[in-house]
Amino acid sequence: MIRVGQGFDVHQLVEGRPCIIGGVQIPYEKGLLGHSDADVLLHAITDAILGALGRGDIGTHFPDTDPAFKDADSVKLLEEVWRFAGEAGYRLGNIDATIIAQKPKMAAYIPEMVKVIAHTLDASPDQINVKATTTEQLGFTGRGEGIAAQSVVCLMKDAR
Numbered sequence: 001m002i003r004v005g006q007g008f009d010v011h012q013l014v015e016g017r018p019c020i021i022g023g024v025q026i027p028y029e030k031g032l033l034g035h036s037d038a039d040v041l042l043h044a045i046t047d048a049i050l051g052a053l054g055r056g057d058i059g060t061h062f063p064d065t066d067p068a069f070k071d072a073d074s075v076k077l078l079e080e081v082w083r084f085a086g087e088a089g090y091r092l093g094n095i096d097a098t099i100i101a102q103k104p105k106m107a108a109y110i111p112e113m114v115k116v117i118a119h120t121l122d123a124s125p126d127q128i129n130v131k132a133t134t135t136e137q138l139g140f141t142g143r144g145e146g147i148a149a150q151s152v153v154c155l156m157k158d159a160r
């Protein structure tokens with residue numbers, strides 16, 4: 001059986017926060033604001049997995065009102081959701097994701113993001129594709145007010 005899911009997330013860029021995307025801290029004058037570490041890419045991937053599993057969304061499992069998730073490491077949230085997939089008998093087909101950011105430049109950090117994601121999902125890096133695009137200075141991403149990410153995930157399990 002094949003199941004697909006998609007995820008989308010946005011976080012505001014502000015001063016005084018680290019810029020953590022795909023589990024990698026990127027040197028930049030601003031960082032992403034959120035209850036957790038605000039890792040917009042991992043949140044989009046986590047939501048895509050939950051979508052494929054039919055298990056709701058990230059906020060259902062990790063409410064932003066719960067102090068337990070204050071400054072949470074989003075790698076741990078992804079890890080926990082990946083446990084749900086394993087328990088349901090799924091393995092990863094592939095992930096394709098896009099970071100939507102005018103700045104900072106992501107390209108140099110993408111191989112490390114792929115490594116982190118593959119390691120967290122017990123997968124091979126060739127199952128994970130991460131891309132980045134600007135919005136040509138248009139909209140909130142183009143003005144540098146925030147960063148968005150979207151992801152598609154394909155999960156597979158053998159028919160019984």
Ligand SMILES: Nc1ccn([C@@H]2O[C@H](COP(=O)(O)O)[C@@H](O)[C@H]2O)c(=O)n1
Binds near residue numbers: 102131
């Ligand atoms: N934050 C970003 C945005 C884009 N890139 C890379 O630049 C290429 C061109 O971006 P366009 O928005 O002009 O299509 C894109 O394909 C990415 O490789 C980036 O590294 N970081």
Ligand SMILES: C[C@@]1(CO)OP(=O)(O)OP(=O)(O)OC[C@H]1O
Binds near residue numbers: 060064069070
């Ligand atoms: C991850 C959670 C929980 O700490 O908080 P945020 O970092 O604000 O992120 P968001 O993308 O709004 O997702 C759901 C939240 O419940």
